[in-house]
Amino acid sequence: MIFLLSDIVKSKYNDEYDIYYDALRIIIAEMLMNKFSTGISDRFIAVLLSSKDVYVLLYQNDHVYDIDKTIGVILYTTANTNNEYKIYLLLLAINRTYRNYGYGTVFMKEFIEYIKNINNKNKRIILHSLDKSINYYKSLGFTPITDKLTNYRKLFRYEKYDKNHILFDLTFT
Secondary structure, X not given: OEEEHHHHHHHHHHHHHHHHHHHHHHHHHHHHHHHHOOOOOHHHHHHHHHOOXXXXXXXXXXXXXXXXXXXXXXXXXXXXXXXXXXEEEEEEEEOHHHOOOOHHHHHHHHHHHHHHOOOOXXXXXXXXXXXXXXXXXXXXXXXXXXXXXXXXXXXXXXXXXXXXXXXXXXXXX
């Protein structure tokens, strides 16, 4: 089951939302750096989690939220235009203990369903893939985009430009 961090904080700590939201983002940053990260820059994680326009989704097996039972984390941001809602997937990370058991695929499929149900606009999930992840994203229905990363300014704001990496998208109408 996926949990949007801001919804969790609103339901539990509505009166002191900002304090708890910032505290949980710090905890998640430490989790990502210590239990999830393999090759992800600590600075990149800190930049993402310090940004107010980056959303945090947590994946857990249980239907009741517990930060200590987090299997996966997705960080994403959005751009909303008159005719399209763009979701930029910035980071997908699975706890090292749970890797190679299919949790990443289940999490991504739940993320895709979550995005499908956000609103009635045309939607696109856009991501910047590492070479080693290309087949993974293709298997989930993502297709390569021939555009340059710099055409997606909000994504480019967080991602390092590398012409060897490929942009992918998944479009819903």
